[in-house]
Amino acid sequence: MTNTTCRAMIIDDEAWIREGLSEHIEWEKLGIELVKVFQDGNEALDYLEKDSTDILLSDIRMPNMTGLELVARLREKARNDPSSKLSQIKVIFLSGYGDFKYAQEALRLGAVDYLLKPADVEEIEIALMKAKALCKQDGEESSALTTVEPVEEPSSYLIKKALQFIQVHYAEDISLSHIAGELFVTPNYLSRLFRQESGQVFSDYLSRIRMDKAYAMLVDSNLKIYQIGEAVGYPNPRYFSEWFQKNAGMSPGDYRKRNA
Template sequence: MEDDSMNATVCRAVIIDDETWIREGLSEHINWELLGIELVQVFQDGLEAIRYMEEHPVDILLSDIRMPNMTGLELVARLRELEKESRLLSNTKVIFLSGYGDFKYAQEALRLGAVDYLLKPSDVEEIEVALQKAKMLCTNEAAAPDKSTQDQKVAEEPSSYLIKKALQMMSARFTEDLHLNQIADELFVTSNYLSRLFRQETGKSFSDYLSQLRIEKACELLGSSNLKIYQIGESVGYPNPRYFSEWFQKQKGMSPGDYRSKHA
């Protein structure tokens, strides 16, 4: 721990978690020095943390969700109020680390402008990636502290997070009969909103991105497995053999059989 007289270019971070072993693990195993982040305090609940942060501006907050006295969501909502009232000069970057997979928590985290929402147990590398992202945002704002630029970046973060979760769900479930409205329902947003956001963030439509995932897997299986062509179609979400063949022909300019002959 360091005192409060920090170099302005170094991001200051705090950890909040009611479990001692997690606080100690995060403190000791994350390479804070290499990340260029100064860990200034650790707290066991949100109430302790907010009292400190009202007097000591913090750049990055790594927090649990469910804690006694004040939850992580309540804490960040209070921080945003203080920032809006200009009682805090910093725009704290928030990373939630929670054991609760209910996306309702993540939805509220998005509304509060969280940089990331990680589920326990998360490995050190995953946490460090999120911290690096938060540090980059802090550094960018320090280099161009125009308020309109800051507001734009804060607005962009939840969008990026939402699409990140959509892509994770698609990667895990592209073999299913998957549709945009299913993903939208599970992310608590409308289909139209997700569709527009998806194209903005990825440059592709939902259906085009899904086709890309499926064609890559189909090509891999055609070249490396002994599965029959209809089985490969089923494994990438196309149980109708004729439809799979027509779709593959359209995507690759050749039939599945020809592709296998050429690449097996």
């Protein structure tokens, strides 16, 4: 498998931003192919009705069609055609507006991240790696569905939702209490159900997800170790290294060298 596993598009009405994102983000090192750049949502929608992409890096406010309107249209088309790849597109919004309503709507539409302009290149690259990891996960799940042996899934709807939440938000400062609040149940009930359905406690499951993501980024990207720590939920570089050493039996640097 080649390092390039995801295709991405940029949508922004300002030419200097389109050019900056195209030129300054190290797409090849991230293992992401930049396939198209558009100046508004209408152009992007026309393209996506004929071709596909994995990641959208989009402005929110644009003439003709906003980024939020574009993603809402894509989600609607995906609902009408469950077999469509539109449902698997990962979205990262860039916006010059700090209004909470925009962020709230972005999250409702399933955005991977919502970044305020001017965002640092490193910040954008971390968001892109999160999106790429989700793309890779979707591909692995699709492959698993074609195997002869059935894939065992948790039977509880609540646990399915909890696992989905962890997969999307593993890089954030999340807790079992936080997820319980999202699902409108008590932490004690969710903790008991989580152990019963998954066979693990929440903290162990979250740690395993973060380790898997860290392993992949150390091998598949040229991101600095502290950037990988941030991308998997440990913004303190020293803590990330100590945590990784404890779980892997070696430092992040040594793991990268051994698996290069």
